Amino acid sequence: MSQTPLTPTVLVIFGAAGDLAWRKLVPALYCLSAEGWLPEKFAVIGVDRKEMAKEEYLRHLRTGVESFCRRKLDDASWTSFTSSLVQYHCGDLSHPDTFGVLAKAIEELRQQWGGVANPVFYLATAPSLIEPIAQGLGKVGLGKRVPGSRIVVEKPFGRDLASAQTLNRSLGEVFEEKQIFRIDHYLGKETVQNILALRFGNAWFEPIWDRRYIDYVQITVAETIGVEQRGGYYERAGALRDMVQNHLFQLLCTVAMEPPVSFDAEEVRNKKTDVLHAIRPFPTEAVHRLAVRGQYGAGWVRGERVPAYRNEPNVSPDSRVETFVALKVFVDNWRWQDVPFYLRTGKRMAQRISQIVISLRPVPHQAFPEIAVDQWHPNRMILNIQPQESILLNFQAKRPGPTIRLSPVDLRFSYRDAFKSETPEAYETLLRDVILGDGTLFMRADQVEAAWSLVDPILQVWESNPPTDFPNYSAGSWGPEAAQVLIARDGRSWFESPEDGE
Structure with missing residues (x-):
């Protein structure tokens, strides 16, 4: 009951x-x-x-x-x-x-x-x-x-900063801000909410949750499906508007926010808004270095031949709309200064997966002989949001045997295994919160406008400089080569889960 x-x-x-x-x-x-x-x-x-x-x-x-x-x-x-x-x-x-x-x-x-x-x-x-x-x-x-x-x-709540501001004013004429619930279903997922419990309910993690110990963060929201029957909508939106301005930025805010004084809705939303205000703007001359766009061509997804985006229903045959985005983002504050957040999202990708990977800095001194650490890599925390909600801690352990050989191992928490019950769907959580009048998991007007102010410069550069290489990644792949270059410049690579994304 x-x-x-x-x-x-x-x-x-x-x-x-x-x-x-x-x-x-x-x-x-x-x-x-x-x-x-x-x-x-x-x-x-x-x-x-x-x-x-x-x-x-x-x-x-x-x-x-x-x-x-x-x-x-x-x-x-x-x-x-x-x-x-x-x-x-x-x-x-x-x-x-x-x-x-x-x-x-x-x-x-x-x-x-x-x-x-x-x-x-x-x-x-x-x-x-x-x-x-x-x-x-x-x-x-x-x-x-x-x-x-x-x-x-x-969503989408507007298509740029100006339209979002107009829409906020229009809704504000009829409803008080506390009566307006701008829904983002990703925030209703259990693992997203559990990030707050993980950070602020345990003594293990928060002391190392900053630039001293964290090297970088990756956030991936990948889909194996194409635009299905939503070609008409997608032609007006694109991946940057459809996914980054809301879903990915909200995931970033949940990871990067400061500890709230309480879990009052306004207090939590204040902390998330502070993150958006701290994100380093994308100057016009730097967009080409910090943002990558892509559009899928024909390819194979799980053994099935699928068409290119330009051949989908209600899509222009010479469409310049992006179906993939990768960004390099910095949060300019004391906690995160110079820690890069790598964001990517795309359709017709190799796996369906939503995942946050937090990679720690290397140990300050490597005392083990080189042969003992031939498979060494930095410790990671992997937060799987979908399809299987779980949290993995990846660390080094000694292999059994008379010699010292280290191998990476996982300590895994799975909702399904731990609680022996199905987790509620995101819309169940969010609908009940609306009925209760709890706005914690919903975007406030200033959050929406702060997010649009960040992506507007990218949109303007892309619209004034049409892509010449679309389509630039095959369906069933992990996106365009430029996305690999974006992170490889820093001596890093995208994390690819070995698990079956379906």
């Missing part, structure tokens, strides 16, 4: 017939319901342009739960869950009448529940609809005038 009494809540999903609701949101809500983590009084109202009877809508949702939920669907739990899915409204998401009907439906539920209900508005829609929906909610009094009201906005 739930551990904290929760206020009655109405969750309104705009774009309720879309892919995000089908694959992620409703399967997550079903798990929360089956495990007793939703308020006792809870309802979902779906709003979408698509005409659908309630029964047809529920059948559609059931196929999504059966396909994507970590729990096996059972009829009793499904019946209990769908009793809360009281309504589905077909309506134009930019038309005033839609919001009038919605306000009436929410008020009816509030009266049924004794006059109390927090409305939560989840925008599972195209970015172009964020402002019209927010303005529509404001006009029917469902914004600031309702203290428990919240709005959840998916």
Whole structure:
């Protein structure tokens, strides 16, 4: 059962017939319901342009739960869950009448529940609809005038600094900042949250978590899939906007932030924002040395021949959009001065893996004979975020035998093995936090703008200097050669997990 009494809540999903609701949101809500983590009084109202009877809508949702939920669907739990899915409204998401009907439906539920209900508005829609929906909610009094009201906005949040600032101003006209939840599903993953527990809940790690002991940090978010059916969106975004400005920078902030005084949402977000402000800017003349872009060509992924990005649906045949990015980043403060953070992300890569590798400096004096350390490499901490959530400590140990020979070994912590249970999906964690009103894992306006201010110079250089070598890496590889050069200049190489990424 739930551990904290929760206020009655109405969750309104705009774009309720879309892919995000089908694959992620409703399967997550079903798990929360089956495990007793939703308020006792809870309802979902779906709003979408698509005409659908309630029964047809529920059948559609059931196929999504059966396909994507970590729990096996059972009829009793499904019946209990769908009793809360009281309504589905077909309506134009930019038309005033839609919001009038919605306000009436929410008020009816509030009266049924004794006059109390927090409305939560989840925008599972195209970015172009964020402002019209927010303005529509404001006009029917469902914004600031309702203290428990919240709005959840998916990425991309803008496409550059100017558009993000405009969007923040627009949302701020309708909602208080504490009511706005800018969602990044990577921050809901258990291993990402466990970085904070690892650092600040143990005496082992924090004393060495700085430039004195850490040589460099690598953050990799690699996918084996291409753009699938999202070519139209990706042509307007690209990997820098789609992944680096939000996911990778947020992972960097979690690794690099200073210890918070408490785990109050604003305190944690303050510390993360401080990291973004401390990141060394990318001057125009240095972008070519610090940033690499790539686009995948045809190749083989797990024995299957796959097309080049330019041959994907809804992609221009001479597209200049990047599907791979690698960056070298510095955080200019006392803890991290001159420690490089190497970031990379790409589609159609050799493995599907999200991973943070923290490499320690070499021991100050090597006392062992050369033959004893022929396989020596620096100690590492490897944080695997997906597909298998785990933490590895890699260190040297003596091999059995009469002579001294050192070999690297791993000390492994696996969520699945340690706790004998499945970890919740990221959207389960984040949806419950929204219901609780806990903004710790969500981006604040100043965080978003600080991140955009860092990538804007790169975007401007790339847009004014079109690539001449696209496609420059084969599908199924680890990206363009220039990414290897980026890190090799410093006498280092990208860490490649020996484990099967799938």
